[in-house]
Amino acid sequence: MNAIEVNNLTKSFGKFTAVDQISFNVRPGEIFGFLGANGAGKSTTIRMLIGILEPTSGDAFVGGYSIKNEPNLVKKNIGYMSQKFSLYNDLTVAENIRFFAGIYGLDGKKYEERKKWVLKVANLENMENVITGSLPGGIKQRLALGTAVIHEPKIVFLDEPTSGVDPISRRNFWDLINDLSGGGTTVLVTTHYLDEAEFCNDIILINSGKLIAQGNSEELKTEYIKNPILEIESDRVIDSLEILEKEKWVGETSIFGNYIHVILNDSTINEKHIYELLRDKNGISVKRVERITPTLEDVFIHLIEKDNRVNVQ
């Protein structure tokens, strides 16, 4: 049985369809990445899956419970942590843990055991009487995840858990997610950071409320972009981009610092053509042209732009 099963899930607000007939499955124990731009419908989907927003049509089964008919059973069996770190900043670490334990009905030995565990994963042993608001962001976020799973749910939803946190803390946080997943917990995580998406077993991408790609990161990179990609390093990035975009054989372009990625429409084009065009015809010094395998970012930009073009038409 799948940990999460989503069938044609739809949510409309008046005439606006925020989530449009999305279907996907999440296997038990996997880390499932849920990607999309801001406003693509990620949060709306998550809010439906955690049982606080009723779907307009379709349904989903989370841990076997219908979000439409049994939202309270869904809530009992999941953990949820959002980008806002929903801890009480004016309570101490111990008070926060005690409060959430109380909400999930933990007491006695079980409570002591889980409290110890939360303090350990948050690196807050012997600091339980510190006011939560005074903790650094990275620690607070680990504490938030710890309290969100204090009742040991089988399924955890993380809504942009690492936004606004430094890279080292992000790495530590992902170690914690891996530990959870290793222990058999299913983790569904939304993120903006595409390097994080690489840690996920499975990824879906949504745009304007529709699911536009699905698979693991290898599949995404090889299946969705068949055309060759060239990485061009040049001094005058913007000028080069303008020149390239005028060529028929150039599909999509994107800038990464002082690199340009170009997806070619014509596979007969190679590095030589680029040097000719930029250096010989236009006098731009080109340091390097190289054929690369696409990054997730290339894939997503490609897919989203393609989808937006379809939507406009």
Place this chain on the structure above:
Amino acid sequence: MFNRILAISKKEARQLRRDTRMLFIVFFFPVVLLAIFGYAINFDVHHIKIAVYDQDRSEYTRDFIGGLISSEYFDLVTYIDNDDQIKRLLDKKIVQVVVVFPKDMSRKLLSKQEVKVQFLIDGVDGTSANVISHYVNAATYSYSLQFTKEYLLAAGKKMYLPIDLQPRFWFNPDLQSIRFLIPGLMAMILIITAVISISLSIVREKERGTIEQLNVSPLSSIEFILGKTIPYIVISLINAAIVLLAGYVLFGIAIKGNLFLLLLGTFVFLFAALSLGVFISTIADSQQVAFQAAIVTSLLPSFILSGFIFPIESMPSAIQLLTNITPAKFYIVILRAILLRGVGISAFWDQLIFLGMFGFVFIMLAIIVDKKSKNK
């Protein structure tokens, strides 16, 4: 379920303990209000400053003045001797009343003619002017009576007074305004702790996003609201007890009626007030909006429209209808009945029903609005 409610209540109490601003509002504000209403706001008129323009200078006028200033109601400020000074004294608010005795007063009295004594009263403050006018009326009446008595006695006749008016004021024999104010004061203080603090406390969770975490937990709305309100109910009851105790110690106001009924009435009132607070929290998204909404819908009406100070009976009928928007109106009737008159439930059961209905309507509205906003 009980454990979850307790978890919320404990958390709320811990947060409150660290929130000095809220503690200040909840505990210090009532004390300030009590001091203001107990001592500063006083409708009793004492020590009225009076000037005398005595054109007669006889023993009659001296007697008359002696009668006035021997009471604690009038303080003689000065004697004057011309008309211009009257205007100056009243203009500069040096005195509130000027009494003018005519030149031929003693002559007229001796020849049994009617004498016109003029009292010029500063009418800017209508309420006080009215009270002063009653005092001088009474003083004049009693002087005339004395004069008549002596006159009849000299003629060998006994005076006969067909009707002797002896008003006696029940429930507040000395007509102290604090007795009248204490019930309204209690209602206002409870409104502050109930409506304002509960709406702020719920909206704060919305503002900080912590409510999202609770929405995802198995906690139900009822458990959440009960857990949230319990600490404030306890605080409200403590505040009510403080006000009653202060009323007794400082102003000698003992509770005449049944304590159980008082508690019952207070609970029903708190239910109504807390419902209003919960309702406000569902429509407001920031603490600032919630605070203003709470002030406008609860504190101001409970001050102006509840009959706390301004009697409802003397308001225009449209405004009288409007007074029903404040639960304090009903509670004040209950409190006056229990505290001052010491009467039983038969005197105010209808008010309890009104309060219950009020609370029910607002909690239902809160549930409806909350359901709607959750699907947005």
